[in-house]
Amino acid sequence: MSLTSGARVGPYEVISAGGMGEVYRARDTRLDRSVAISNNPEAKQRFDREARAISSLNHPNTARCMTSK
Numbered sequence: 262m263s264l265t266s267g268a269r270v271g272p273y274e275v276i277s278a279g280g281m282g283e284v285y286r287a288r289d290t291r292l293d294r295s296v297a298i299s300n301n302p303e304a305k306q307r308f309d310r311e312a313r314a315i316s317s318l319n320h321p322n323t324a325r326c327m328t329s330k
Contacts, residue, residue: 270298 264285268275273287273296285298299305316325 264298273298 264270264275266275266277270287272291273289275298276286276288278285283300287296287298289296
């Protein structure tokens with residue numbers, strides 16, 4: 262998947278492409294924040310594992326992972 266500036270992926274608007282692989286800087290239009298988008302299946306599996314691990318943390322000094330898509 263090759264994306265250009267201005268393309269939309271769900272609620273995300275692509276801003277620019279990264280230097281390594283297919284990683285894109287985008288804007289989450291729902292929450293008005295910067296995000297990274299990758300369409301690498303291996304990266305998705307790793308991110309899913311990390312999201313599961315992070316979501317199990319519950320401490321006042323850590324951020325919580327509420328979703329992973």
